[in-house]
Amino acid sequence: MAKSSKPAAKKPAAKGAPTRSASNKIAKTQIIDIVADKTSLNKKQAGEAVAAVLSSVVAALQGGQSVGLPGLGTLSVTQTAARTGVRPGTNQKITIPAGKKIRFKVASTLKGTL
Structure with missing residues (x-):
């Protein structure tokens, strides 16, 4: 039996679920709307x-x-070692200095429900 060429119907968003725009990114204003x-x-409160939470997270990471x-999940700061890299286009070897990055x-x- 041949499958129908009719596209599958989209499921309606759950009540209270964030709405998605053309991109898969939720903006800070959308987070504020959800919290409100x-x-x-x-909305002002x-x-x-939201601003207080975000600034607290940034301050903790900077510390x-x-x-x-x-x-x-968990955000943490990790040290990166200095390493040798290659500059794209010229194939010139460069030294990338040690630094920090957020992990x-x-x-x-959450991982189990994705």
């Missing part, structure tokens, strides 16, 4: 709360601390 909808805060976000480890509960 799920709490008794107005929700914006201040070298790890940040655990239950159900989401994210996904929580096992």
Whole structure:
């Protein structure tokens, strides 16, 4: 039996779920809207709360601390060693200096539901 050429119907978004625009990225304003909808805060208060959380996370990372976000994962700062790289186009060998980068480890509960 041949399959129908009719495209599959899209499932409606769950109530309270973030709506997706053309890209798969959620903007800060969308996060503020979601927080305002799920709490008794107005948009201004929700914006201040989101900004406070984000600035706290940034300050902790700048201080070298790890940040655990239950159900989401852990952000931490790791050292990178100096290494030799190749400049694209010219194939010239360059030295990439040691530095720091942010590492994210996904929580096992989230990883299991993806």
